Amino acid sequence: MRQVAILGAGMIPFGRRDEDSLVDMLSYASLAAIDDAGVGDRPIDAVYVGNMAAGLFNHQSSVASALVDRINLLPAAADSVENGPASGGSALKNGILAVASGYYDLVLVAAGEKMRDVIGPVATDVVATMTHPLAEYIYGATLPSMAAMFARLYMEKYGVTPKHLAQVAIKNQENGLLNPYAHIHMKITLEGILTSPHSVVNNPIVADPLRLYDCCPVSDGAAACLLCPADMVANVAADADKPRVVVAGFGQATDTHTLQERQDPTDLKAVTLAAQQAFERAKLTPQDIDVAELHDAFTILEIAESEHAGFFDKGEGAKALEEGQTRIGGKLPINPSGGLKARGHPVGATGVAQVVELVWQLRGDAGERQVKGAEKGFSINFGGFGNNVVAFVLRRES
Amino acid sequence: MRQVAILGAGMIPFGRRDEDSLVDMLSYASLAAIDDAGVGDRPIDAVYVGNMAAGLFNHQSSVASALVDRINLLPAAADSVENGPASGGSALKNGILAVASGYYDLVLVAAGEKMRDVIGPVATDVVATMTHPLAEYIYGATLPSMAAMFARLYMEKYGVTPKHLAQVAIKNQENGLLNPYAHIHMKITLEGILTSPHSVVNNPIVADPLRLYDCCPVSDGAAACLLCPADMVANVAADADKPRVVVAGFGQATDTHTLQERQDPTDLKAVTLAAQQAFERAKLTPQDIDVAELHDAFTILEIAESEHAGFFDKGEGAKALEEGQTRIGGKLPINPSGGLKARGHPVGATGVAQVVELVWQLRGDAGERQVKGAEKGFSINFGGFGNNVVAFVLRRES
Numbered sequence: 001m002r003q004v005a006i007l008g009a010g011m012i013p014f015g016r017r018d019e020d021s022l023v024d025m026l027s028y029a030s031l032a033a034i035d036d037a038g039v040g041d042r043p044i045d046a047v048y049v050g051n052m053a054a055g056l057f058n059h060q061s062s063v064a065s066a067l068v069d070r071i072n073l074l075p076a077a078a079d080s081v082e083n084g085p086a087s088g089g090s091a092l093k094n095g096i097l098a099v100a101s102g103y104y105d106l107v108l109v110a111a112g113e114k115m116r117d118v119i120g121p122v123a124t125d126v127v128a129t130m131t132h133p134l135a136e137y138i139y140g141a142t143l144p145s146m147a148a149m150f151a152r153l154y155m156e157k158y159g160v161t162p163k164h165l166a167q168v169a170i171k172n173q174e175n176g177l178l179n180p181y182a183h184i185h186m187k188i189t190l191e192g193i194l195t196s197p198h199s200v201v202n203n204p205i206v207a208d209p210l211r212l213y214d215c216c217p218v219s220d221g222a223a224a225c226l227l228c229p230a231d232m233v234a235n236v237a238a239d240a241d242k243p244r245v246v247v248a249g250f251g252q253a254t255d256t257h258t259l260q261e262r263q264d265p266t267d268l269k270a271v272t273l274a275a276q277q278a279f280e281r282a283k284l285t286p287q288d289i290d291v292a293e294l295h296d297a298f299t300i301l302e303i304a305e306s307e308h309a310g311f312f313d314k315g316e317g318a319k320a321l322e323e324g325q326t327r328i329g330g331k332l333p334i335n336p337s338g339g340l341k342a343r344g345h346p347v348g349a350t351g352v353a354q355v356v357e358l359v360w361q362l363r364g365d366a367g368e369r370q371v372k373g374a375e376k377g378f379s380i381n382f383g384g385f386g387n388n389v390v391a392f393v394l395r396r397e398s
Numbered sequence: 399m400r401q402v403a404i405l406g407a408g409m410i411p412f413g414r415r416d417e418d419s420l421v422d423m424l425s426y427a428s429l430a431a432i433d434d435a436g437v438g439d440r441p442i443d444a445v446y447v448g449n450m451a452a453g454l455f456n457h458q459s460s461v462a463s464a465l466v467d468r469i470n471l472l473p474a475a476a477d478s479v480e481n482g483p484a485s486g487g488s489a490l491k492n493g494i495l496a497v498a499s500g501y502y503d504l505v506l507v508a509a510g511e512k513m514r515d516v517i518g519p520v521a522t523d524v525v526a527t528m529t530h531p532l533a534e535y536i537y538g539a540t541l542p543s544m545a546a547m548f549a550r551l552y553m554e555k556y557g558v559t560p561k562h563l564a565q566v567a568i569k570n571q572e573n574g575l576l577n578p579y580a581h582i583h584m585k586i587t588l589e590g591i592l593t594s595p596h597s598v599v600n601n602p603i604v605a606d607p608l609r610l611y612d613c614c615p616v617s618d619g620a621a622a623c624l625l626c627p628a629d630m631v632a633n634v635a636a637d638a639d640k641p642r643v644v645v646a647g648f649g650q651a652t653d654t655h656t657l658q659e660r661q662d663p664t665d666l667k668a669v670t671l672a673a674q675q676a677f678e679r680a681k682l683t684p685q686d687i688d689v690a691e692l693h694d695a696f697t698i699l700e701i702a703e704s705e706h707a708g709f710f711d712k713g714e715g716a717k718a719l720e721e722g723q724t725r726i727g728g729k730l731p732i733n734p735s736g737g738l739k740a741r742g743h744p745v746g747a748t749g750v751a752q753v754v755e756l757v758w759q760l761r762g763d764a765g766e767r768q769v770k771g772a773e774k775g776f777s778i779n780f781g782g783f784g785n786n787v788v789a790f791v792l793r794r795e796s
Contacts (some may be wrong), residue, residue: 001500021531046650055453055527062482062528065786069655075671077650078786079488080480084460090477094492101499102399129453130460133419252444252475257467273473388463388476 001100003230004247006394007237008037009359014221014344015183022051022058022114023066025222030071030110033224033356038238044226045104046077050091050111051348052084056126058117067110077104084130085297086383087111088351089252089390092225096247099227106236111353112222113346123218127347130384132258144215146259146385147298148207154266154300155209158315162209166194167321168299169213172335175328176342178369181353183219183344214299219344223353230397241398243363248284248376248395251277255387271308271380274391278378279310282393286310289393290374291361292332293354295382296339302326305380306334309391328369336361336369351381355392362396399498401628402645404792405635406435407757412619412742413581420449420456420512421464423620428469428508431622431754436636442624443502444475448489448509449746450482454524456515465508475502482528483695484781485509486749487650487788490623494645497625504634509751510620511744521616525745528782530656542613544657544783545696546605552664552698553607556713560607564592565719566697567611570733573726574740576767579751581617581742612697617742621751628795639796641761646682646774647791649675657783669706669778672789676776677708680791684708687791688772689759690730691752693780694737700724703778704732707789726767734759734767749779753790760794 010032012025020028026049034044049064060066064078083090088111095109115123128142136146154160170190176182193203193213203211227247234240253273259265279285286309294309296302303317311332312320320326326334337343337357340350358377360366377394408430410423418426424447432442447462458464462476481488486509493507513521526540534544552558567586574580591601591611601609625645632638651671657663677683684707692707694700701715709730710718718724724732735741735755738748756775758764775792 053453053459055451055524056457056459059454060527060531061451061454061480061524062782062786064481065528065652065782066530066655068652069785074653075651075668077491078481078652079492081492082459082478082480083462083476093475094477094479094496097496097499097501098492100501101495103495103498126453126459129458130463132464133458253473254463254466254476255472257464270473384460384463387467388460 002102004096004099004227005230005233006225006245006247006359007228007233008033008226009356010036011181011223011353011356012221013181014219014346016116017220022054022060022063022112023070025114025220026067026110026112027071029112029222029224030067030108033108033226037226039106039236040238042106042236044073044076044106044108046098047073047108048091048095049080050088050352051080052082052087052113053126058114083388084383085347086351086381086388086390087348088353089381092352092355093250093252093390095227096250099229105228105232107227108224109227109352110222110224111349111351113348114220115218115346116220120218135258143385144207144210147300148210150265151209151300154304157266160303160318162194164303164318164321165214165299166190168296168302169193169341171327172296172339172341175336175369176338179338179343182338182342183217184342188213210298216297216340216345219346221344221346221349223349223356225352225355244397245359245362245394246397247392249278249282249393250391251275252390257387259385268304268308268386270386270389271305274389275309278391278393284376284393289332289376289378291336291358291371291377292334293337293357293379294334295380296335296341297345301382302334302339309380328371333371336366336371351390354379354381358394362394400500402494402497402625403628403631404623404643404645404757405626405631406431406624407754408434409579409621409751409754410619411579412617412744414514415618420452420458420461420510421468423512423618424465424508424510425469427510427620427622428465428506431506431624435624437504437634438636440504440634442471442474442504442506444496444505445471446489446493446507447478448486448750449478450480450485450511451524456512481786482781483745484749484779484786484788485746486751487779490750490753491648491650491788493625494648497627503626503630505625506622507625507750508620508622509747509749511746512618513616513744514618518616533656541783542605542608545698546608548663549607549698552702555664558701558716560592562701562716562719563612563697564588566694566700567591567739569725570694570737570739573734573767574736577736577741580736580740581615582740586611608696614695614738614743617744619742619744619747621747621754623750623753642795643757643760643792644795645790646793647676647680649673649789651787653785655785666702666706666784668784668787669703672787673707676789676791682774682791687730687774687776689734689756689769689775690732691735691755691777692732693778694733694739695743699780700732700737707778726769731769734764734769749788752777752779756792760792
């Protein structure tokens with residue numbers, strides 16, 4: 001297996017982008033990644049698009065074919081990859097395998113979602129199409145409702161409090177203020193969202209115990225990476241001295257489709273397994289990681305994933321958060337980008353957006369939110385309700 | 399790159415399957431492929447699902463995650479791959495790359511579509527979501543209308559006649575009669591569909607010059623392959639002496655999204671390129687091929703693809719058909735399965751169904767429709783209107 005380098009990374013500001021189509025957004029992010037890679041007009045062999053639901057959100061299919069034509073990459077091979085909210089992670093994994101196999105050299109992975117073509121309740125319904133059709137969907141289960149049940153159990157079992165959840169939101173929105181690509185630029189306080197009498201109005205309950213600020217927004221956005229074999233970087237990149245990031249390891253694991261069938265619904269087995277696979281391949285441990293992007297679609301998930309990925313013991317994630325260990329400047333900064341909470345969560349885009357943030361962090365290009373001296377990064381992209389999880393370990397070379 | 403063997407192949411009868419969900423169908427085909435491979439309970443590392451539009455047809459997403467849970471393959475990695483009507487081919491290509499890379503050993507590729515959850519006009523609309531949203535879709539372009547314009551040009555340029563088109567339909571429906579997996583089991587005659595006065599009633603015009611019997615039906619169905627490294631076959635298969643088929647080569651190429659932007663709209667560049675790539679990798683030529691499965695979603699496409707893939711010179715495909723060269727028993731049997739025309743075209747399933755048929759043909763397992771002594775097979779899976787094409791060359795080993 002050839003080692004794979006992330007030669008270029010690109011992203012567009014997430015948010016409400018009424019003026020852009022899905023293919024527009026994918027094009028902007030792709031061109032940014034290609035420019036960043038400095039490969040000039042060198043032909044790109046294959047393109048992977050991470051996207052969850054262009055059919056239902058935008059009444060469009062074959063988006064990868066549309067993208068290669070739009071940005072003049074013909075006759076590159078082009079496929080879309082779908083794995084719910086982990087579609088970006090899955091697209092990237094398959095792009096990596098395509099380069100690793102030796103069949104393709106330059107591979108573009110673009111991931112995006114245009115969710116705001118539909119109204120909010122419809123977006124929630126489209127996202128819910130990933131639940132079990134007969135055991136969950138027909139009973140009205142949505143992702144917020146499943147996350148709420150998970151949160152309630154997790155809080156009871158591990159002593160996580162509403163204050164802990166609020167602290168995730170506050171930290172990530174604080175980080176988002178430093179990220180020009182973030183959807184939400186708004187400072188929030190514990191008083192405003194939890195302890196003042198107005199907090200029930202400012203921060204209404206969505207699905208008890210989760211409130212508005214425990215949930216990620218509905219966003220449009222796209223992100224992209226250009227991959228090549230690590231030993232080819234010097235040949236294809238204009239600026240071969242630029243710090244480069246390689247994929248040290250990756251993993252992917254599945255769990256039961258329904259939450260109810262898990263022996264212990266608080267145990268996110270697929271997160272544990274995907275992370276273990278990624279660390280094993282990378283020959284690294286959680287202790288080696290300098291910065292992590294976790295899938296905080298709901299605040300509880302950042303805490304739970306930080307434990308299941310091996311950064312903290314079970315029940316210790318909330319404590320680490322409370323102590324500021326996961327803030328920028330802390331021992332293990334989590335979601336310096338603002339995470340899904342503040343950067344936004346255009347579902348299919350997220351897995352690649354996380355990796356783009358890590359590439360920037362490891363190259364020292366993250367501006368005001370830079371984690372000083374970060375050399376190794378980690379991400380979790382959480383598909384379904386934890387039933388299909390993709391993890392990456394990245395490392396700066398040179 | 400490791401060479402990849404197709405260790406097992408499975409399919410379910412295509413047609414109208416009201417009693418089965420998409421995941422049901424994928425499960426049956428997958429279990430058939432796993433049984434055929436004879437790998438027992440050996441864990442499968444990764445699963446790829448080829449599917450075009452479960453969102454729009456079935457209001458479901460994350461189908462690959464659902465499948466691995468349903469057939470107890472947890473915690474295997476699982477992704478869906480979409481490339482319109484070439485989703486099956488793209489899923490298979492990515493399964494092959496995953497094995498070739500060395501990262502995964504046993505990989506299941508299942509492809510399926512349940513189109514008959516919606517009524518006919520809606521199915522045509524869903525399929526049309528692959529056209530260009532602004533240059534084609536909004537003007538009411540559908541795949542039959544684009545195929546009709548293509549047919550008209552092709553007929554004028556190369557002297558293809560309505561009789562030639564009818565001969566494709568007659569041959570493929572004849573073959574379909576021998577295929578228990580085919581959707582359409584009905585003998586048709588030139589008189590019945592073209593020359594008798596009743597033919598305008600029996601075979602009405604869909605989009606001039608294409609008539610009903612020039613178009614594939616709207617079908618439900620699924621097919622699956624189990625892949626492993628060629629050098630591992632003896633270790634994992636119960637019956638190591640069974641004839642085995644390897645992927646000798648594959649290719650994939652894209653063309654302009656819109657038909658109108660092609661310099662010569664009758665030139666299917668992506669077919670030519672994908673086939674060239676596949677033959678080059680396989681170190682074989684079109685003359686080496688014993689049996690081919692081509693993407694006859696419309697009769698004209700079988701003729702055009704047989705030329706663009708290099709089997710016949712331009713303008714000679716119709717003649718070869720007329721002479722019976724492409725019938726079972728002819729020089730190059732095309733679509734012994736009945737093709738999309740008679741086997742049916744559950745869009746996402748087709749690319750894998752074609753390869754399953756080739757595996758059966760090369761192993762001598764194709765029953766009454768067996769192409770005698772076939773050792774090398776070829777397929778074209780045609781995405782968009784020829785804007786994203788996947789080709790495979792298969793070879794029997796031992």
